Amino acid sequence: MAAEPTPEEIEALILAAIEESGEDELVRWSPIRNAIPGDFWAVERAAERLRCRGEVGAMKIAGTPYVWRGDDADRHIARKYDGNPPVRIIA
Numbered sequence: 001m002a003a004e005p006t007p008e009e010i011e012a013l014i015l016a017a018i019e020e021s022g023e024d025e026l027v028r029w030s031p032i033r034n035a036i037p038g039d040f041w042a043v044e045r046a047a048e049r050l051r052c053r054g055e056v057g058a059m060k061i062a063g064t065p066y067v068w069r070g071d072d073a074d075r076h077i078a079r080k081y082d083g084n085p086p087v088r089i090i091a
Contacts, residue, residue, distance in 0.1 A: 005038045010046040013037075015055065018069050026059065026066040051085065054078030059088040 005013065017032040029047075036043045047067070050056040054075030057068045070078075077085045 004042070005036075007042065007046055007049070010036060010038055010043055011050055011055075014043070014047055014050060015069070018056065018067060023068075026061075026068055029058075029065040029067050032067065051087075052078060052083045054085070057088075059090065061090045 013036050014032060017035055018027050021027045021032070033040075033043055033047075047056065047058075050070075051058050051067075054070045054077060056070050057074045059066050059068075074085075
C-alpha cells in the first residue's frame with residue numbers, strides 16, 4: 001500500500017488540480033476533493049490552510065462549494081482577518 005501524501009503534497013495537488021481544471025474562475029470543490037488521494041480530513045485541512053493563507057479562495061453558491069486560485073486580493077483578505085478569512089456564501 002502506498003504511503004499517505006504529506007500535508008505539503010496534498011496542498012500542491014489541490015493547487016495543481018485547480019490550475020488543471022481549465023476553468024477561468026470558479027471550480028467545483030467536490031471533483032477536486034474526490035481526485036486527491038489521502039484521508040478526507042487531511043485534504044480538507046490542506047484546503048483550509050491554503051484558504052487561510054489566501055492561496056485559494058472559497059465560496060458557496062446555493063450550498064455548493066467552489067474554489068479558485070487566490071490572488072493579491074485574497075491574500076490581503078487573509079491577512080486582514082489574521083489568517084481566518086470568511087467563506088463567501090451566496091444563497
